[in-house]
Amino acid sequence: MTLALAVPVFGPPAAGKTTLTATLGQMPGRAVFRLREHVPETILAATATSAERLGWIDDFTVVTALRSYIEATVQAGAAHTVFFDNFPGTGAQVRFFLTVLEQHAPGCVVRAVELATDTMTLYRRAFHRRVCHRCERDPIRDPRLPAVPSADDAQRCARCGGILHPRRGDAPRLLRARVQRYQQTAAGICQAFSEADVEVVRLDGGTSAAQVFEDVTALLTRGSTP
């Protein structure tokens, strides 16, 4: 199959990007790109612990990771739709992203989604969300995917029974810095998309996950999609 639709999903921390892209990406013919899964461990490790870097990855690494992912996906015919979880992260990354797509998947339609929500909701969500170190074997022990708590004991993982933990980056000091950084970069991301005539659809991540899912599905089936 041909890669026909690329859906970058960006937004502030805890807006629901990972939940949304994971749900959408489960369907046949769809895939999810998460940058950190394609970046060497040594680079991830260097970015993980400092509030200044906050997982910031240099442009060379980003382009290399993105290009090899797109190339492999196109060559394997693995997906007609790819969701990009929390990517691109800057205006410069938007430009790389569009260039790489144009080179490797000409004709691929881009529908950008900004999942935004008010700051109070972000903080409340980040405070409550948990990850599972057992179910998600992260190379630098910094799991990100939302874990479902057990019905009997909210401290434990519904899947494996292990103790759940807050995400490392949700610690108040890091979270505040991440929210600020997003506010500083969002305008550049939107501007780079607009310069390339890619419409950015803004969705409210403050509603339920089911509502957001419905909104995005409506967006993706609008007009000519595969």
Ligand SMILES: [Zn+2]
């Ligand atoms: Zn688990």
